Amino acid sequence: MTIDWMHFTPWTSLAGGALIGTAAAAFILINGRITAISGIVAGVLTPRSGDQGWRLAFIAGLIAAPSLWLTFAPQIEVHVEAGTAALFAAGLLVGIGARYGSGCTSGHGICGVARLSRRSLMATATFMLTGFATVYLLRHVFAGLL
């Protein structure tokens, strides 16, 4: 294992994480809900008795963030090493997995782990480990074949 010191950003990542944690904190304390992105989006797509407003407002805030950022700060770096078909397939898998596992990196990974939920710890360990395995296979085992 070699550490990529060029791209490793401990302080901004820690600060960004604290900001994410602050959002999750505000959400549970003010709105009494878990900040679970996949669940919030899923709730919009499967409408039930009028709880759409806050979901749409949250998503709007999320989407507005890059514009606000770009007003005051430099370009946002985005690297995607995949074609359209791969992205489509990956997005589908992520979506199915997040719903089937009842949560994603925000609901399980941050909120669930923070409340020491055993199921969330299990889910987070599972998607992290399968993530490690998938990247290992794609980059180091089958790299020549794909």
Next chain:
Amino acid sequence: MSIFSSFITGLVFGLGLILSGMANPGKVVSFLDLAGNWDPSLAFVMGGAVTVAFFAFRAAGRRSRSLGESDPGCTLARNRCAADPGQRHVRNRLGGCRLLPRPGAGFTRHRASQGADLFGCNACWNAALQLS
């Protein structure tokens, strides 16, 4: 449920994602690439977020209702479910529970009573949380 607080929370969450570098899929993949040029940043994002959220959830657990309680839909009595999905009941989403255990299904509190097998693959799966 306050529209305004939801919007601001989404905004702060999004800014956190950008600041932390997690809006960049390449950086996330670099974290997952242990055998390559490893970028540990994601662990710091999780660490920062979980540390802050941990204290918030502890504080929330001591309250009987959320701060935005004016909305009757958002008293913590109801939201205890959100704060503690373990209380929520149980639904099997795919029906075919023989094949795919859900993450953590073996940990549900029904385990003792129903005698989950090695993969937690029986009716207790229905207890898999509906965290949303």
